[in-house]
Amino acid sequence: MSEHPSEDPHPRASTGPLPALVAGTAPWAGSPSKPEPPNTSHSPFAELDRQAWARLADTIEQPLNQDDVDRLRGIGEHLSLNEVEQIYLPLSRLLSIYVESAAQLRSAANEFLGEQTLRTPFVIGVAGSVAVGKSTTARVLQEMLRRWPSTPRVELVTTDGFLYPNAELQRRGLMDRKGFPEAYDRRALLRMVSEVKSGKPEVRAPWYSHLVYDIVPDREVVIRQPDVLIVEGLNVLQPARVREDGTTGLALSDFFDFSIYVDAKPKHIEQWYVDRFMRWRDGAFANPESYFHQYSFLDDEQAQARATDIWSRINGPNLRANIAPTRSRARLVMAKGEDHSVSRVLLRKV
Ligand SMILES: Nc1ncnc2c1ncn2[C@@H]1O[C@H](COP(=O)(O)OP(=O)(O)OP(=O)(O)O)[C@@H](O)[C@H]1O
Numbered sequence: 001m002s003e004h005p006s007e008d009p010h011p012r013a014s015t016g017p018l019p020a021l022v023a024g025t026a027p028w029a030g031s032p033s034k035p036e037p038p039n040t041s042h043s044p045f046a047e048l049d050r051q052a053w054a055r056l057a058d059t060i061e062q063p064l065n066q067d068d069v070d071r072l073r074g075i076g077e078h079l080s081l082n083e084v085e086q087i088y089l090p091l092s093r094l095l096s097i098y099v100e101s102a103a104q105l106r107s108a109a110n111e112f113l114g115e116q117t118l119r120t121p122f123v124i125g126v127a128g129s130v131a132v133g134k135s136t137t138a139r140v141l142q143e144m145l146r147r148w149p150s151t152p153r154v155e156l157v158t159t160d161g162f163l164y165p166n167a168e169l170q171r172r173g174l175m176d177r178k179g180f181p182e183a184y185d186r187r188a189l190l191r192m193v194s195e196v197k198s199g200k201p202e203v204r205a206p207w208y209s210h211l212v213y214d215i216v217p218d219r220e221v222v223i224r225q226p227d228v229l230i231v232e233g234l235n236v237l238q239p240a241r242v243r244e245d246g247t248t249g250l251a252l253s254d255f256f257d258f259s260i261y262v263d264a265k266p267k268h269i270e271q272w273y274v275d276r277f278m279r280w281r282d283g284a285f286a287n288p289e290s291y292f293h294q295y296s297f298l299d300d301e302q303a304q305a306r307a308t309d310i311w312s313r314i315n316g317p318n319l320r321a322n323i324a325p326t327r328s329r330a331r332l333v334m335a336k337g338e339d340h341s342v343s344r345v346l347l348r349k350v
């Protein structure tokens with residue numbers, strides 16, 4: 001079975017062109033008659049609190065119709081539509097500005113060089129811990145970006161598909177290291193993103209099932225020259241590996257045009273992991289095909305203990321050692337509070 005994400009089943013709402021956000025008139029920039037003092041902070045990030053960020057939504061026409069709203073509800077029953085409007089709508093507009101400016105840059109460079117290089121996909125990396133909400137963020141962004149005139153075709157791939165199959169992880173003694181950098185076929189992942197970014201007409205990626213807890217051999221994702229590719233995964237901002245001779249190769253992020261780190265306090269993320277595990281125990285684990293079918297028989301206390309144990313042996317240490325250290329490599333950081341609502345957005349100045 002193969003997925004055909006390039007066939008867009010969700011036509012865009014006909015909202016017409018949307019107003020651009022003009023630098024200097026953004027809601028956080030202060031009124032023209034009383035300019036804000038220049039920000040003299042030497043942090044590489046400009047920080048916007050939720051209020052300032054959410055006010056940006058007022059400058060953008062609401063592009064969602066009822067069908068869109070229903071589809072977004074399907075992405076996450078816990079996702080609030082207020083969050084979609086106040087946080088993800090401005091984010092999608094900011095991203096569409098980056099896409100448009102990349103196209104302008106390419107055409108100016110083409111003119112200068114007398115070349116006619118073709119447009120290649122704009123690649124966005126979405127990083128963060130297990131259970132922080134990367135897939136939810138990536139799927140909402142996919143739905144929103146599809147509505148901008150410059151990016152009707154948006155495809156999504158997760159790095160889960162590049163985990164080695166369980167048989168190989170067992171052979172390497174890595175079954176308890178799922179999600180750690182060494183559990184992935186990093187070369188294949190790099191090749192996939194490099195091929196998409198280079199404009200290859202059709203690129204295939206393997207598919208991982210959370211239910212079966214393994215790569216599914218007869219299923220794949222097919223990527224056909226989208227306008228935007230979103231690459232979501234724990235490890236997408238990891239720096240390049242240093243080879244034995246001391247040289248470094250390419251990192252996945254070398255192919256990114258933009259990157260987002262979804263951030264939250266580790267104790268909150270752990271709670272979300274446990275909550276999700278409890279929901280899966282009551283739902284997906286009941287399926288006999290589920291790798292964790294035996295967990296569907298655990299009582300509340302046992303299930304809590306099991307989830308906490310997995311977190312403290314695998315996902316927590318991976319967050320500390322490999323994922324959190326990549327946060328400052330992101331172009332934009334979304335910091336979430338205990339209820340998943342975004343409390344701050346940090347955007348790289350340089
Ligand atoms: N914005 C949000 N509002 C409310 N709940 C959310 C939001 N984002 C994620 N969640 C919930 O948090 C949990 C983790 O989210 P999600 O599956 O998107 O995380 P993830 O980072 O992709 O995890 P993994 O790496 O394990 O695939 C889910 O139960 C999801 O419903």
Ligand SMILES: CC(C)(CO)[C@@H](O)C(=O)NCCC(=O)O
Binds near residue numbers: 130160178310314
């Ligand atoms: C597949 C990953 C690595 C990332 O989505 C994660 O969901 C996972 O399975 N971590 C290993 C420990 C666990 O079962 O949660």
